[in-house]
Amino acid sequence: MAVSTVAALTMVGGVAAAAGAGAAEPSASKPTTMTIGYSAWPGWFPLLVGDQAGIFKKAGLNVKLKYFANYTGSLDALSAGRLDANAQTLNDTMAAVAAGSKQTIVVTGDNSAGNDAVICDKSVGNSIKDLKGKTIAAEEGVVDHYLLLQGLESVGMTQSDIDFRGSPTDAAAGAFAGGQFDCVAVFAPFTVQALGRPGSHVVFSSKDFPGAIPDHIVFSSSFVKAHPKDVQKFVNAWYATLDYIKANPAKSTAIMAKKAELSPAAYDSLAEGTKLFTAAEAVTAFTPGSSPASLQYEAKKINPFLVSSGLTKKQASLKGLFAPQFTKAYVKSNAG
Numbered sequence: 538m539a540v541s542t543v544a545a546l547t548m549v550g551g552v553a554a555a556a557g558a559g560a561a562e563p564s565a566s567k568p569t570t571m572t573i574g575y576s577a578w579p580g581w582f583p584l585l586v587g588d589q590a591g592i593f594k595k596a597g598l599n600v601k602l603k604y605f606a607n608y609t610g611s612l613d614a615l616s617a618g619r620l621d622a623n624a625q626t627l628n629d630t631m632a633a634v635a636a637g638s639k640q641t642i643v644v645t646g647d648n649s650a651g652n653d654a655v656i657c658d659k660s661v662g663n664s665i666k667d668l669k670g671k672t673i674a675a676e677e678g679v680v681d682h683y684l685l686l687q688g689l690e691s692v693g694m695t696q697s698d699i700d701f702r703g704s705p706t707d708a709a710a711g712a713f714a715g716g717q718f719d720c721v722a723v724f725a726p727f728t729v730q731a732l733g734r735p736g737s738h739v740v741f742s743s744k745d746f747p748g749a750i751p752d753h754i755v756f757s758s759s760f761v762k763a764h765p766k767d768v769q770k771f772v773n774a775w776y777a778t779l780d781y782i783k784a785n786p787a788k789s790t791a792i793m794a795k796k797a798e799l800s801p802a803a804y805d806s807l808a809e810g811t812k813l814f815t816a817a818e819a820v821t822a823f824t825p826g827s828s829p830a831s832l833q834y835e836a837k838k839i840n841p842f843l844v845s846s847g848l849t850k851k852q853a854s855l856k857g858l859f860a861p862q863f864t865k866a867y868v869k870s871n872a873g
Contacts, residue, residue: 568599569767571760574611574623575604577707579725579804579811580647580752581624582793587778589792590785596774598767604796607705609679615640615757622756622771626680627832628839628848630755635843635853641761641860643768644754644775645819645832651744652725652810653684659736661719665692668699668720668740674713675722677703678848680750685722686846687749688741696846713737725807726797744810748829751822761860772863776816776871816868823861832859 575581584602587593593600603620605611615623616638627642634640661667665688675682682703689695704712706723710730713721720740721731731737743750754775761768782789787801794804814822825833833855840852 568597569764570599570601571621571764571767571771572601572603572619573754574614574620575602576608576611576624577606577724577726577797578624578752579652579793579797579807580649580813582796583646583775583778583782583789583813584624584754585796586782586789586792587774590778590781590789592778592781593771593774596770596777598770598774600771606707609676609705612679615755618757620757621760622754625753625755626683627751627753627835628683628843629679630753630858631836631839631853632678632843632849634858635849635851639758640755640858641758642753642832642858643756643761643860643863644772645751645814645822645864646754646775647752647814648748648812649724649743649750649752650747650810650812651742652728652807653681653723653750654728654731654739654742655681655685655688655720655722656713656728656731656737657720657740658713658716658734659738661740663738663740665689665741666694669694670699671719672700672702673720673722674702674704674709674718676706676709677701681706681722681724683843683846683848684743684746684750686848687746687842690842690846725810726799726804728810729799729803729806742810748835751832751835758857768860769863769866772867773870776867779813779815816864816871819864820861820868823859823864 575584588600588602611623612625612629612633614620616633630640661671675685706727709721710723710727712718713731714734723731790801790804794801797804822832825831827834829835836855843849844852
């Protein structure tokens with residue numbers, strides 16, 4: 538989600554929202570602290586903008602952001618109760634719920650549209666079948682391992698047909714760039730690093746599996762139950778942040794690119810790979826449907842796959858997983 542992507546989107550509201558319109562006013566009491574984890578993904582870097590532009594504070598929130606270089610570490614931290622919320626994918630949220638963690642999806646932020654990819658060296662062809670017997674690194678058990686398994690299944694293959702190597706995403710990208718593996722499955726901005734290897738190319742990506750990797754801000758269910766007004770303030774502030782990015786593209790890009798350790802121009806190269814949702818689009822995603830545009834539809838597809846691929850032992854309960862009421866309330870309060 539480079540700034541050019543956001544600028545191309547039709548955001549709910551306008552510059553007025555960027556100044557805090559639609560967000561709840563700070564209460565006279567001391568704001569509840571919410572600690573939110575995030576990792577290096579373009580759709581999650583807007584959290585930094587909301588923090589550094591003072592949007593969360595203006596909404597009456599005391600948000601503490603915690604960055605995780607290791608995405609798995611953020612998943613573990615939310616499950617262990619060390620975070621109130623975390624930025625994570627649908628499949629990873631469902632895996633945690635299947636393991637017993639109580640989590641609730643509050644913001645559906647984006648869909649990966651190419652920024653998760655399986656990248657290979659010049660010895661590998663352009664067909665997924667060409668992965669047979671190749672050494673492929675990915676962060677085990679999470680989003681790009683999931684994408685890799687989906688790709689293999691699509692051509693009748695399984696993980697046993699490749700030489701899989703589990704490695705944290707940042708380390709996997711660096712090792713592949715250094716020539717240690719035939720292929721790597723990584724998410725942006727680590728795709729940029731991986732594609733720096735001469736002769737490397739994308740064999741398949743999340744663009745080939747539309748809707749398969751939606752990304753969210755996920756809260757512990759107990760926090761949502763205990764602090765619904767603060768959760769609403771956060772959702773309001775999230776959309777105010779998107780409007781701020783639209784109104785202040787250069788300043789926002791500088792914030793996000795710095796954290797991604799990329800130049801603003803390189804960060805812009807990720808523009809097409811992340812589809813950031815407007816509030817109206819998020820409501821549509823929360824609505825039950827019969828296509829990948831519906832999160833519930835996608836969740837019902839993900840559940841049996843998680844079990845059959847060995848990523849979980851049982852299916853996740855979908856009861857209470859989605860909390861669309863906060864986004865709906867935002868849309869209603871900003872209608873017209």
